[in-house]
Amino acid sequence: MRREIVITGLGAITPLGIGARTVHDRWSAGVCAIEDGEAVCTDFDATDFLSAKEVRRADRFTQLAITACQEALADAGWAGASPYRPDEIGCILGTGIGGIATIEANHARLVDGAAVSPLAVPLMMGNAGAAALAIRHDLRGPVYGIVSACAAGAHAIGAAARAIDCGEAGAVIAGGAEAALTPLSRAAFSALEAISRCGVSRPFDARRDGFVMGEGAGVLVLEDGEQARRRGARILARLRGYGATCDASHLTAPAPDGGGPFAAMTAAMRDAEVEPDEIDYVNAHGTSTPLNDRAETIAIKRALGPRAAEIPVSSTKSAIGHLLGAAGAVEALATVLALRARVAPPTLGWEVRDPELDLDYVDGSSRPLRTNERPPVALSNSFGFGGHNAVLCLEAA
């Protein structure tokens, strides 16, 4: 990044509960939100946060995004009035699938011979979340959705940083949202044998057998550092670097040599102007699938060299399952909070070492980060079907 990009607000709705800090507090305390093989936002009732009209006008993924955004803006001190002109603010939101519950409900009506709702298209479209936030908060800068499967949340944050870096926006609200716990998507992911048959998310463990589907949203407020400081904003973290690559090899399976993720991690560190020795923690993509966790381990070792063996690597998905297009955003804000607390939260459920996977995956409980006085730096990895790789390099403020 040429400019300093700062993070000033965080918001999240996750299976662990309402609020960004809830993710960090409960995950760090060893709470796992997975029940019966899925991770549901059971604490979230849209009518608690949105008007009847807003609830009707939004698929669940957008409802989650609106609510997470509300928290992020309040956290950034924007709750009263925005410190930027509307045309200086962007909004970039990732989603893996978009409004699939809306698609399924309307398809059922079509099959029954009933009328399809005029709200079907505006609710199902993948950019609905970004558009809803723009309307609600009068955001008139670059506003769009990002579609890159399970890397979408991280790509959205990276794209937001680039928009600020090149002067296209002074601030961008960025993140991801997903609500795909529906019959069709369950069946579709199951047909790929991507979902854990035993219903347990235990990334990097020898017994891992697939991911556990989750839902939720994560939203971050990114600002140009100079403007944020001028307005006296509380700065939580810096987004030092961003790297995006593609495996270009297979629609779903990661390249076995971890080449794409390796290149993305390397690009993020180059962008951040940090060396592998300065990385203190890796928030892994760590899906709990046999293929991802092996390829990612190889990629981390290639990217960080000897440093890989010295630092903690853990996966948020051990606590909340896989939030698909929201995962990268929720994991980025979990990384920010871990860095601020100077702890590496654990990979819950990790017990049995896979002989090929030899990093420190933080078994048991949270561990203090050793940082030698300077603010700690981490990589947050996100990869998606299609071979998409997005890596964020974050530093505590």
Add this chain to the structure above:
Amino acid sequence: MASTITKDQVEGVVTDALVKFGTERELITPEVTFESLDIDSLDLFELGQIIEEEFSIELKGSDVKDIATVGDLVHVVAALA
């Protein structure tokens, strides 16, 4: 053929639909405009669909293009039915 649907019936269906859309029931009168109720074109599409299903009629764009108030809509629908 004499109309089998009364204005009251149409008003009831329209009012229930608007309440479902999030409008407060007390605000709905024949004189009030859809605009002032924050009922936009998407709501009107859906309202039209509800009316069509309820009364087995077809509402064309030309039938509703000049409608501004709840009373206007009730009048048009009652005349069609």
